[in-house]
Amino acid sequence: MRTRIIDAVAQDLRYALRMLAKNPAFTSIAIVAIALGIGANTVIFSAVDAVLLRPLPFKNPEQLVMIWENATHLGFPKDTPSPANFLDWQKQATSFTGMAALVERSFNLTGVGEPERLDARRVSANLFELLGVRPLRGRTFAPDDDSPGSHVVVLSYSLWQRRFGSDPSVIGRAITLNG
Numbered sequence: 625m626r627t628r629i630i631d632a633v634a635q636d637l638r639y640a641l642r643m644l645a646k647n648p649a650f651t652s653i654a655i656v657a658i659a660l661g662i663g664a665n666t667v668i669f670s671a672v673d674a675v676l677l678r679p680l681p682f683k684n685p686e687q688l689v690m691i692w693e694n695a696t697h698l699g700f701p702k703d704t705p706s707p708a709n710f711l712d713w714q715k716q717a718t719s720f721t722g723m724a725a726l727v728e729r730s731f732n733l734t735g736v737g738e739p740e741r742l743d744a745r746r747v748s749a750n751l752f753e754l755l756g757v758r759p760l761r762g763r764t765f766a767p768d769d770d771s772p773g774s775h776v777v778v779l780s781y782s783l784w785q786r787r788f789g790s791d792p793s794v795i796g797r798a799i800t801l802n803g
Contacts, residue, residue: 681757682755682756682757683755683756683757684756687721688755689720691705691713691723692704692705693705693706693709704727705725707725710723710725710748721754722750722753722754723754724747724748724750724751724754724755725747725748725751726745726746726747726748726751727745727746727747728743728744728745729744729745729746730742730743730744731744731801731802732801732802732803733787733799733800733801734800734803735799735800736787736788736799736800737787740787742783742801747765748765748770749764749765749766749767749768749769749770750765750767751764751765752764752765752778759778760781761784761792761795762778762795762796764778765778777799777801779794
């Protein structure tokens with residue numbers, strides 16, 4: 625019984641290959657259509673996997689929320705709150721385990737090779753603790769680092785590799801950002 629099934633499948637495959645060889649234009653179009661379909665499905669699945677399926681690399685990612693200040697009257701429906709407003713929200717919040725601030729900034733890194741413009745974030749000292757993220761080397765921010773005049777930087781892994789050659793001695797060294 626099994627050999628008859630295997631023989632039938634082999635015969636069908638030989639017939640299919642003969643038909644495809646007789647019509648090269650149709651065969652080419654079919655191969656291109658299948659390749660495009662596989663490629664499109666791969667791209668879509670990769671995006672869905674990265675955005676929807678794979679959890680964020682933080683402690684309790686399902687509990688994370690982002691809060692904005694509504695300044696629609698100024699043309700900013702999602703405005704970054706002022707530091708004073710953030711501190712008020714942080715003191716008065718009873719529904720959150722913790723609250724951290726983050727704002728996008730750009731910095732010029734100089735003094736280490738060619739000057740470079742860096743897209744960075746200014747964050748409150750408790751951000752890494754709130755996210756449950758630990759540094760690969762060195763430390764994150766301490767509560768005193770939120771004080772005015774404190775100048776502490778946490779380098780991203782990619783910047784540490786690219787600009788500092790993965791040198792562990794960069795920890796504790798001064799770097800120059802915006803002069």
